[in-house]
Amino acid sequence: MRSGGVRGSNFSIGGEQAEADPLLMEAFYESDDYRTVCSKDDPRCFVIARTGSGKSALLQRLEEENADHVVRVAPEDLSLNYITNLSVMRYLDDLEVSLDPLFIALWKHVLLVELIRHRYKVDSYVAKMNFLSTLREKIKRDPGKRQALDYLEEFQDRFWVEADERVREITEKFEEKINKEAKGSIGLAGGSAGKATATIGGGVADSFATETRRELTDRFQRIVNETQMARLNKMLKVLDEDILDSRQNFTYVVIDDLDRDWVDEKIANSLIRCLFRAVLDLQRIRNLKVIVALRTNIFENLDFGHRSGGQEEKFRSLSFHMRWGPAELRDLVGSRLRVASAKHGAPDASIDAVLPRVNTTRGDAFDYMLARTLMRPRDIIAFFNETFAVSADNERISWEDIKNAEDSYSYKRLLALRDEWKMSYPDIDRVFSMFTGAVVPMSRDDFTRRVEDVALLPADPQFRGGEWVAYYTAEMWRNPGGGWADWFGPLVALLYNIGFIGCMTGGQSTVRYVRTFPEFAERISNLEATVGFTVHPTFQAALDVRLDGLRRG
Template structure:
């Protein structure tokens, strides 16, 4: 680099994660996706993307730009793990009681109270009394709204306590109702003196006859359905017409980090799905926009079709899938480079001023780097930082880029493992079976390596037996199946997470999930695939070679 600003001395263009990125605010790139989310009249409210795509950065910048108009709700402050780990919740789930009405009511309650606390600065008994008196005076001529206020009165001095305490209080009251109903249920226990509360909390629904299960399910479902809370729904009208009644009071609610570890994944998915339904209901509040950020794989596993009341199409139409193109990523890097280099006293306007000049043999160095990413900000920031760290001269050389690629590729492979290890434990051992392969692999060679992956089931130390057994079951149980029948599930997984690409002829371009997201969903496409390749991001880490030559 001619100016020397980026040379050595730990120069970088920012952190890979929003919460540890010193340049996030100064060099934030306002993409079209950000402008869509920040648009108060745009209805997209679910921000869906893979890890590293910039979801958290978008929400942090939105908060910075609208500091007086943003309420952030942190899932870890809501005792959600407490709810999903309750014995009564698991028991009702085993009885196939739909907990959706309870979960939807919980979310509406949390959102409503947080919005009121923010709007009126309710942080004490006096503030709450003043707020209620003011609101009561405003709506005194509307009997329906006056009844809705009774809902808030129920919480009395606990109105301003932290959200997790309110959630626990509502949940505990619900648990009491269920246990009380259980005690009065004929045939619930052979011992009339038994402690029904303990039975509910720690028992298993499998111990009951079919008839008893049905009876219990119906009884408990009625209790759950009562938590629809008519007065709570009426409060939404008050929220729209009397609390956030003017554009001046427009409020964003931001909910992020819903992809943290959960105790019970099934109940957690129900909680997240019910949040989406609550958000849908709250769209009737004109001066409110709730934005929920979620990883792509969790969004796809929410099972909308099963219990969403036929609203799956609405959920999907309101989802904004964050995607980046090469131009946007180049501009993002340039913006960060300008800010970072200016801080060092030697401004640089473009990454092109630092990288090797374009030539006919090797092409554009930045395009080379982009091809070794999954087209996400985190990837290109990481590769650029590694390249600066590898610099040996005043300007980046191709040798510096290749040196950086080794370290970068290993870290990206570990990041891919970390992104998917909750759903697919030990998936990195499947990645490892492709170490040293020559690309493109023929179907025969690819099949041999997939067979090696399937044999991991014989290793007692392999922790992914459940998912791998399910994905390879047709290999063992369907001898008459086609190649796609046998290998389709595992191939689709590797394709959909961006690990492999597919081609259908020697001259055909390689298809990757970013540009052909539905490709691996069709058996005919898999059957027609003649070449399989490892994504360039991971080739260096796995010592992948091209056409038998050194990579």
């Protein structure tokens, strides 16, 4: 390989996903966000980010650098699907009993036991007894703490089993209490106590009169509320003062992958909200930092209403949104390029040596590529890799290489946008396709015609997104006297907020995108002032979008 050049179609600057990125550790870029997560004094612990922003890479790096002080909890390993599918849970849901106290207690229990197992290497009955003996001697002069220790004694020889088994055990005990109360209160099924399926089940609650429902709801709610467990909360004090009692024992707990299919979507909101509340309570433990990584769209859809006890402001104060600037992404690419090139025999490679020289006609090649990303590491890494793939043995990438790579890159980014949002908005790619062949900037009239076509999609029996499209276009049908922003505003806001479109305002027709103007589409006055629209440059090639009436390229 010649100095500064790129040789071979297999050259890349790393994988797009952390779990498949061979350069993650060698070329890791230490951003301000990473320093925030690592800080033992910064209380911000909820990492909010779009997919591809690097949150998983950040957490993997944290584990790599603090191998003996990180506990990772995987939501899919907690048997939460088992819990929520129990008939007793459906029964309580029918009665509108809040299960939040139970879910909060489960999260606290899982985290408490995982921390103890990690701190004392509790992996057998003997190890558990040694731990209890040591701790009992340490707290023998404190009656309250001795009582709290009884909570752990209840688990006997099951203390070191996997987290999902412990969660099931707590749930089964809760289930027995509900069944016992149900038999004593309403005699749903005579005979001996048994499983929920032999006593109560989903749909039974619907048969009760209003007064009976209210009485049952109150009784069962009291049982649920008891699962906050005074001894469990006292154990948190023991955790703070006697287990993680020094800076040497500082521990991070990492909870990621909350966006995966680990539980029924219907109750995922409640479980995540309860996790946030549990983490708030754990903030009192000085040598502990629980880090929860969550996708932006899931965070924004969390119901921080009355059930959160007015704690939404606290949740948001402990959150930080991962955002990348142009200089940071340039540094990230430069670092990866140096490491990857060194492996191929060119240790002095740099962005300037690889990309076309800046000229007055085409400008800066890196800026051109960056403008066709959503300002995320995954995007810029993918664009460079596509460009390397078409440049082959060329010493320096050419503008023609970049343009040729853009078609494939743009198509894959459009698919990635679909995959990011398809759970919330099925068949959203059908909406994207409505902008195929558009001339940008689009006038309001042209944009409106395309949005009206979107509103007609529910009439297609093959379209799976009828429910959400009907919701976002409802004002078009039920409010004939409404203004443009009333009719089209909800759908415009959606397409803007996911990064698909930009809005143009003012005499200079400045394009505004969600990254730099995140609240823009939330105000009716801003939408009314919008004079034109554009498809984000990332997706223009994939949709054959034309610039100023001319075909791309």
